[in-house]
Amino acid sequence: MPYKEDDYLSLSGIQHFEFCRRQWALIHIEQQWEENLRTVEGHLLHTRAHDSLKTETRNDIIITRGMPVFSAELGIYGVCDVVEFHRSDNGALLYGRDGKYLPYPTEYKRGRPKSNDIDILQLTAQAMCLEEMLCCEVKSGFLFYGETRHRYEVNFTNELKDKVRKRFNEMHQYYHRRYTPKVKISKQCKGCSLQHICLPMLGKKSVNDYINSMIKEGTSEKTT
Ligand code: SF4
Incomplete structure (x- = not known):
């Protein structure tokens, strides 16, 4: 539904x-947010992608920047950095354009390709929105990385789409219950932009125990 x-x-x-x-x-x-170097750099890269000319045409390709997208099936909304529309008989009709076009979402990222599929899932979600909005199949898209200055093609397989559906389904359940999971310390914590709000060093300690241990540490530092 x-x-x-x-x-x-x-x-x-x-x-x-x-x-x-x-x-x-x-x-x-909980609407908490904390900027760190990575998130600021990421924002700048996205702003540059969104700030350029909104739409341009190169031969049979229309390039649109900052395109809003949504999906009622997934219950999501967002913005695509760039969508390239390639002329194709299998594509969708676009308002004010002759012929049909197939959309290829492109997402800009700082850094280099990751060992996990976080960026790929985000791009797949964009593709699923475009499919629902334009009633056509979106087979592939691109991830562009600022550090390597290279773009990588991503094929939107059924496995990826299933994973995206499962993730958003889970997110809706968490959101509905207003559920914030407890701290689970992992290697991610080191580069996490919210570590000063999340306080992973609290671990399984209660807040009281943590404050007491901090006071003890402070007192022993003064006496040494
Ligand atoms: S500090 Fe660790 S547990 Fe806390 S939000 Fe970040 S990654 Fe998650």
Whole structure:
């Protein structure tokens, strides 16, 4: 059953959710956010992608920047950095254009390709939105990385689409319950933009125990 618009979640949240479910809940349920170098650099790269000319045409390709997308089936909304529309008989009709066009979403990322599929899932979610909005099959898209200055093609397999459906289904359940998972320390914590809000060093300690241990540490530092 399609979601109501009021229940739509941010598409880009799938990156946070895949990185750490607690991080996603802190940002999207509790509205906590903390900038670190990586997030600032990421924003700048996206702003550059969105700020350029909105639409340009090169031969049989239309390039659109900052295109809003949504999916009622997934209950999400977001913005595609760039969508390239390639002329194709299998594509969709576009308002004010002759012929049919197939969309290819492109997402800009700082850094280099990751060992996990976080970026790929985000791009797949964009493709699924475009499929629903334009009633056509979106077979592939691109991830562009600022550090390697290279773009990589991603094929949107059924496995990837199933994973995206499962993730958003889980996110809707968390959101509905306003559920923030407990800290689960992992190697991700080191590079996490929310570590000063999440306080993973608390671990399984209660807040009281943590404060007491901090006071003890402070006192012993003064006496040494
Ligand atoms: S610090 Fe660790 S547990 Fe806390 S939100 Fe970040 S990744 Fe998740």
